[in-house]
Every structure is written in C-alpha cells, then in structure tokens.
Amino acid sequence: MFTTQVLRLQxxxxxxxxxxxxxxxxYVGASAIKAVMRVLGTIAGxxxxxxxxxxxxxxxxxFLPVLFLIVAYATYKSGKYPDSKFSYAYFLLGVTxxxxxxxxxxxxxxxxxxxxxRALEILIGVGSSLLVxxxxxxxxxxxxxxxxxxxxxxxxxxxxxxxxxxYRTKARVDYEEVHQHLVKQLFALRNLLHAGSSESVIFFxxxxxxxxxxxxIIDLSNATLDMRxxxxxxxxxxxxxxxxxxxxxxxxxxxxxxxxxxxxxxxKRRSSNLNEVFAAFEAKAREIRDHGILxxxxxxxxxxxxxxxxxxxxxxxxxxGIRSAMEGLPRSRPALPEARPCxxxxxxxxxxxxxxxxxxxxxxxxxxxxxxxxxxPGAAVIPxxxxxxxxxxxxxxxxxxxxxxxxxQNGVIVAAGLVxxxxxxxxxxxxxxxxxxxxxxxxxxxxxxxxxxxxxxxVNRWMLVTFYAISVLVGLNPQQPISSQTIIxxxxxILIGVGISAVVSRVxxxxxxxxxxxxxxxxxxxxxxxxxxxxxQQERIRTELATLSVEALHAAQQIRISGCAAxxxxxxxxxxxxxxxxxxxIAELVSRRNSLPEITRGTLRPGFDLLEVExxxxxxxxxxxxxxxxxxxxxxxxxxxxxxxFRTIAQIRDSGIxxxxxxxxxxxxxxxxxxxxxxxxxxxDCIRLLRTLELRSYWGDYAL
Numbered sequence: 013m014f015t016t017q018v019l020r021l022q023x024x025x026x027x028x029x030x031x032x033x034x035x036x037x038x039y040v041g042a043s044a045i046k047a048v049m050r051v052l053g054t055i056a057g058x059x060x061x062x063x064x065x066x067x068x069x070x071x072x073x074x075f076l077p078v079l080f081l082i083v084a085y086a087t088y089k090s091g092k093y094p095d096s097k098f099s100y101a102y103f104l105l106g107v108t109x110x111x112x113x114x115x116x117x118x119x120x121x122x123x124x125x126x127x128x129x130r131a132l133e134i135l136i137g138v139g140s141s142l143l144v145x146x147x148x149x150x151x152x153x154x155x156x157x158x159x160x161x162x163x164x165x166x167x168x169x170x171x172x173x174x175x176x177x178x179y180r181t182k183a184r185v186d187y188e189e190v191h192q193h194l195v196k197q198l199f200a201l202r203n204l205l206h207a208g209s210s211e212s213v214i215f216f217x218x219x220x221x222x223x224x225x226x227x228x229i230i231d232l233s234n235a236t237l238d239m240r241x242x243x244x245x246x247x248x249x250x251x252x253x254x255x256x257x258x259x260x261x262x263x264x265x266x267x268x269x270x271x272x273x274x275x276x277x278x279x280k281r282r283s284s285n286l287n288e289v290f291a292a293f294e295a296k297a298r299e300i301r302d303h304g305i306l307x308x309x310x311x312x313x314x315x316x317x318x319x320x321x322x323x324x325x326x327x328x329x330x331x332x333g334i335r336s337a338m339e340g341l342p343r344s345r346p347a348l349p350e351a352r353p354c355x356x357x358x359x360x361x362x363x364x365x366x367x368x369x370x371x372x373x374x375x376x377x378x379x380x381x382x383x384x385x386x387x388x389p390g391a392a393v394i395p396x397x398x399x400x401x402x403x404x405x406x407x408x409x410x411x412x413x414x415x416x417x418x419x420x421q422n423g424v425i426v427a428a429g430l431v432x433x434x435x436x437x438x439x440x441x442x443x444x445x446x447x448x449x450x451x452x453x454x455x456x457x458x459x460x461x462x463x464x465x466x467x468x469x470x471v472n473r474w475m476l477v478t479f480y481a482i483s484v485l486v487g488l489n490p491q492q493p494i495s496s497q498t499i500i501x502x503x504x505x506i507l508i509g510v511g512i513s514a515v516v517s518r519v520x521x522x523x524x525x526x527x528x529x530x531x532x533x534x535x536x537x538x539x540x541x542x543x544x545x546x547x548x549q550q551e552r553i554r555t556e557l558a559t560l561s562v563e564a565l566h567a568a569q570q571i572r573i574s575g576c577a578a579x580x581x582x583x584x585x586x587x588x589x590x591x592x593x594x595x596x597x598i599a600e601l602v603s604r605r606n607s608l609p610e611i612t613r614g615t616l617r618p619g620f621d622l623l624e625v626e627x628x629x630x631x632x633x634x635x636x637x638x639x640x641x642x643x644x645x646x647x648x649x650x651x652x653x654x655x656x657x658f659r660t661i662a663q664i665r666d667s668g669i670x671x672x673x674x675x676x677x678x679x680x681x682x683x684x685x686x687x688x689x690x691x692x693x694x695x696x697d698c699i700r701l702l703r704t705l706e707l708r709s710y711w712g713d714y715a716l
Contacts, residue, residue, distance in 0.1 A: 013451060013486070015136050023133055025487030026111065028454075030137025032479040033107075034100070035145070035462075036471055050138045053101035054108050057086075058131035061112025065123040069116070076377050082109055084373035087403045091365045107396065108134055110376050114395045117384045153208030153215045154342050160204055161225060161341075162272050164197040165334065168233045169268035172327070175239050176261050191589070194233060199566045201226055202559055203410055218342050223555045225337040228330060230558040234596035235326035241690060244313055245320030249297075252305065256296040260324065263289035267331045271338065281335070290328050297321065301678065311662040315689055318682025325683075326600065364406065364531075367521045372403030375516040379509065390484075390505015397480050397509025401473060402516040405523030411472040414570050415523035419514040426477055426510050430503045433481055437499055450486075457482060480506045526576075526711055529567040530638050536560045536591065537635045541628055544598055554599055561592040575709030587701040594694040598627075601687040608684055609677050612664055616681070619657045623688050626650050630695050637702060641711035647699050650692045661685055 016024035034050075060082060068075035086106030090099045111130045116123040145151075167190060174187045205222050208215035215222075239246075249257050267286045275281055309317070379395035382388060409415035444450045461482075465475055484502040517523070539557050543550065568584050576584070608616060629648045637643050661681070664670065670678045 013454065015140065016133065017447075019132070019136075021129060021133055021136075023129065023487060025483040025485075026130060026133035027137040027140070028486045029479060029483040030104075030134045031141050032458075032482060034138060034141040036475075049101040050104055050142075051135060053104035054131050054134045054138065057105040057108025058112055058127040060105070061109045061116060061130075062123050062127040064109070064113055065116030065120050069120050076381070079109070079113060079380065080373040080377045082106070082373075083376045083399060084369035086369075087372035087399075088362075088365045088369035091362075091368055091404075091407070104134065104138070106372070106399065110380075110395045110399050113380060114383060114392060117380060118387065118391065153204065157201070157204055157208060157215075157222060158275075158341060160197065160201050161229065161338070162274070164194065164201060164229055165268070166272045167194040167197055168229065168236060169265070169272060171233065172236050172265060172268060175236060176265070191237075192585075195562065195565045195569075198226070198230060198233075198562045201229075202562050206410075214342065218340075221337070221340045221342070225334070225341060227555050227558045228333045228337045230561070231596060231599070232327065232330035232334060234593055235323060235330055238326070238593065238596065238690070239320065239323045241693070242316050242320035242323060242686075245316030245318070248309070248313060248317050249320060252300055253293070253296045256293045259289050260293045264324075264327055264331065267335075271331070271334055281338070286328065286331065290324075293324070297679075311658050311665065314665070314682060315658070315661065315686050318679065319686030319690060321679070322600075322683045322686055368403045368406065371405075371516055371520050372399050374520060375399050375402030375513055378516070379512050382508070382512070388505070388508055389501030390503065390508065392487075393480055393484065393502070393505040394509040394512070397476075397506055398512035398516070401476055401510060401513035404471070404476075405517050406528070408472050409523055409525060409528060409567065409570060411468050411475075412570070413472045414525055414572050415528065416517045417522075417524050417572060419518040419522075422473060423510055423514040426474075427507055429477075430481070430507055434500055434503050437485065438496055441499070454482075454486065457485075477506070477510065480509070522713065524713065525567045525570040526573070527713075529564055529571070530711065532560050532564040532567060533588075533591070533638050534635055536564060536595065537631050537638075540595055540598055541631055543595075543602055544624060544628060546602060550602070557595050557599070561588070561595060564588050565592075571710060573710040575706065580706060580710075583701060583704050587698060587705065590694060590698045590701055594691065594698060597687060597691040597694055601684070601691055604680075604684055604687060607680050609670075609673070609680055611669055611673075611677075612681055615660055615664060616657075616685075619653065619660050620684070620688055623650070623653045623657065623692060626653055627691060627695060630699065634698070634702065637707070641707040643702050643705050643707055650695060654689065654692050657685060657688060 013024055013028065016027050021027070064075060064079060064082075068078065083106050086102045086109070089102035090106065108130060111134075112123070112127045115126045115130075119126070170190055171187060171194070174190065205219070205226065208222070209219050263284065263286045267284050270282055270284050273281075376395050376399040379398040383391045383394055388394065405416040440453075444453060461475075461478060468475070481503070484506060487502065536557065539553050539560070543553050543557070547553070565585065565588050568581065568588055571581065571584075605620065608620075626648050627650070630650070633645065633647050637645065664681065670681070
C-alpha cells in the first residue's frame, strides 16, 4: 500500500491482491530465480494483453479464441505437477493477461497505459511478498517437510506399538483413529511436495529424494499393518523363538524412536543395534529349520510362518530405507545431498489439468464477453474471479473442501456473505477516510484471515472469495468521497464472477469427490497391473501408486452425498485400505519373484503365473465396477489356483529337495508363496468389501 501511494498508482488493489495470492506461498526458495520468473510472467502477460486488445478487439472471432488458448495454457502449466517448475510465472501470465484485457476492451485507446499500470502494480505485489517472505520469519519447505515426516513416522510408530500390544495381550485394539490420522499426515506430505516443488527451486531439484521418502513411509505403514494378517505364523514364532522375537520387537521400536527424534542441523543421527538383533533373529530361525521343525509343520502354518517372517523383514528393511531416505533429504543450510534417480515423468500429458485449463479459459472468455457487451457493475473484477474460481476445483478438494460439489449452494452462501460485507462497509467507510485507519484495518483483517487459515493445506474457494472482497475494499479508496452505489456495484462484480465460475466449474467436467475417487481407483488398478506385468520404470510406477492411494483415501473422506452415509463411507474406506494393502503385496511380490530358486522354478512357476493371470482378471472386473458403479457381479475364483500352490509347496517339502540347501533357499520359497497367498487373500477381502458397497447411489453426478 505504501509503495503504491508513493508512486501515485491508481489501483492499489491490484498490488494488494497479488500479495494476497502470493503470500499463500509460505516458503522461501531461490528468491532471485522466483522473482525473475514472476516478473517475466507479469511482463509477458501485460504484453500479450496489450497485443490482443490493440490488434484484435475489433475481430472477436480471433480475439476470443486466442484469449481462450492463452488462459487455458497458463492454467495448465500453473497446475501441472511436478513438471511445471515455475508455476507462478504461468499463473501471473494468465492473471495479468486477463486483467489487461478486462480494462482494455472498455478503453482500448488506453491499453498501453493500462498494461504498464497493471504490470507495475503486480510487480509491486510480487516484490513485497518476496521481501517479507525472505526476511520476516522465513519458512523453508525443506524444514517443514522434515517436521511433517517426523510426525508421520511417529504415527507409524504408534501403529507398530498397537500391533505389538495386540499380540502380547490378545486384547482387541481399535487402530482406526490412528490410521485415519496417518492418512491425513500422508496427504499433508503429498501437498507439501506439491507446494515445495512449486515454490522452491532447491526443493524441486531434489524432488526424487522426497518422493523416495514418501514411498518408503507408505511402504513402512503398510508393512506394519500387514503384520496383523499372519496370526498363526506369529504364534509359531512366539512359541519357538520368544526371546529373539521380543528382542527384535524392542529393537524395531527403538529404531522408530531414533528416527523420530528431533535432529539439529549438522548432527548425525545415532545408530542402533537393529541389524545385529535381526541377524540373531534370522540365525534362530535358521537353527529351527536345521532341526527339522519347519519341515514337520502343516503347509499352511509354514506359509504363515514365511509370511510373518517376511513382514518383520519388510519392517526392518523399510526402517533402514527410511533412515537412508532421511539422510538424503536436503536441509536449509547444509550442501544439497546427492539426488536420487527418478523416472521420466516430464513427457506425460496431465489430462486433468488440460480440462482445468479449458474451464479456466472458458470462464475468462464468458466474463470478457459479458464485460464488453453490457458493461455490468464491478466489471473490473468479474473476469479474474471467474477465471481463478472456475479452474481450481482440484485444489479446493486438496485443501479439504469438496471441489465443485454444491457449487450453486455455495454461491448462494457467498451472496449472503457479500451482502453482510456491503452493509458493514457502508457503515465503516467514513472511518477509513484516514490513511492510517485504512492500513490498520487492512492489517487486522489480513492477520485474522491468516490466523484462521494457517492450517489449511492449500487454498479453498472461500479464501479466494475473501481475497477479492479485500481487494475491492482497497480499490474503493475511501480517502475520496464514494457513493453507496459504487460499493454495491463492486461487490456485485464479485458475485457475477462467482456465478460464472459456479456454472462453468459445475457443468464442464466438474471436480466431484466421487469422480476424483473413481479416477484415482482406475489409475491405481491400471498401474497395479503394469507393476504386475513388470513394465519399465518400476520406481516411477511405485511412486505414483503411493500418491494415488493417499489421494483416493482423501477423496473418499470428502464425499458429502446422502447416498454415502457414515456406514457406507466406512465400508468404502475399508475397501480402499484393502486395495492399498494389495498394491503393497504386489510390489513386494514383483520385487521377489525373480529370486525363486532354480531347483523349484519349473514346479512352482506355472502355478504362480496362473495366480498372476487370475489376479489381473479380478483387477479388470474391479475396473468395470468403478466405471459402471455396479458391484454385484461375478468375480474370478482364486481358490483353485491357491489350492494348487499349497499342494505344490507340500510336494516340494515332502520330496526333501531343499533339505540340504542354505536357510535362505527354502525361506525364499516360503516368502514368495506367502506373498502370492497374501495377494490372493487381499484380493478376496477386496471382493468381499466391494460387494457390500452401494456405489450407484453416489457414484454419479449428484448434489448440485
């Protein structure tokens, strides 16, 4: 505000609006590069707006399509994650273009002055936000990620403690609340990845390191939950190697404690005895095997033993992976660690953001046509509000909202709120005639707004409407006499923009929680099949699977439709968690299936291949269920293939061909058999849960 008054700019509200939007970016990145890119985006947007208005306002058949393409492309590049490295540059390009065009179509002879003014006002907002972000209590995405990952790891530690308590006491422990809390933390980590990579060049430079940690902690949580599956294997281990098992549980929990301790910068995390204790646990299991105890047990118990042993092995390996991943996370002062290799994701087209770009461009064009044809009240704010609110449905969903669901009802609520704002502003406008009073009021309003929204991860529709209301307040310039009609007209402009955005966002490819959930589940199934087939870039597939599972759980929690009551939502969440467990089982299976001993490959491989084929067929039926919203159908039966696998394992054991082999060889067979068994059992759990769902009652386009 001070800078705009010193430079005698006519529209201080544009500088303030820029600050409002950019101050959502909480983190300090490479400030010089960010500033340059934002400046370039602003200047490019101003020049494009001047060019459009100066050359094509008289030929709308060219002017409007070109405006649509520019805004659509800017929206696409501003939202595409993680490929759009400088998203704010594209966002400012779109905002500045729409701003210049909005005023330029009314007074085309002043377009150069408008372009220069808008560019300068936005640049003042950019510079102010960068200055304050860098100097006043700076926050670093790298440090916030370290705190967030430590909190999530503490929750996984709590899950592990619950598992241990359950097996020691046999008391039923409800871990549902803890698991839901973990889901929220993982989704917050995913949002932090998005925000950090957009705002900080340094964060983006090591995005593969952060992806690796997110995959590791999701795998660790799944491995921890998987321990509940192998009750008989656990009982066998407790009966025959109690001391070693208790020592291993204690060492695993101790490693959790070490990894969740605050670590000052420059300090090295203390070591633990986990690997030594696990080696002793393996040695005891080897001793049991050498004494013939394993060969004398029933086949089912042997596979259970292999499954529980492998679950402990997975928790152990994932904890080691977490330690390694944490060492690879950059901090704010030390030199950057080595970047991890990552798959090539930059060449992929994100079709969701293609649709969002089309919606943003369509909303902007409709608003500009309205401004040019009838010059409605508050014309200056209409296209900007329509453009931004009409294209960010997914971000609203990520911020804890419901996307475009009930957009029309929300519009009515916004209208009621704006009426209250108009009445309040009419009462206090005389007081704000003082420059000091205006600044104090602006500071208090923004402080209250920031305090109330500090924990919102992202930006929602209500926050954006508040931005425009504050911008209108500043733009009224109460130091000069203004009429009541001017105040009313300004807020009518916001309301018209909200109305256009509501129609476009709700009618054209609306972002609904149930549709986002369906798309995420379909993508989850497609990538699971790709993982099972052993397609290239397995690391990239696993990273995307980890993110998709978290997004699916979040979208399911945001459904607000009468057909999806609390009981139905609980069943839906249970199904998604079972599907998440299936993804983990498939990933573990794929990583181990090539380790099958040569001596058993000809006997076991056909049965394993049959199970993989049938698993793929079940996944295909799942996809049909999600596309059609119908769950009552026939599913392939896996029991025959499982029974054949059990018989083959029993034949191998009875033949004694593995008796003279090292301990690792029969354990590889049991490990792989337990993974196929776990995958098939988890698929059956998914089938059972899916058949109880009433998808048709809330799967479509409901709840306008």
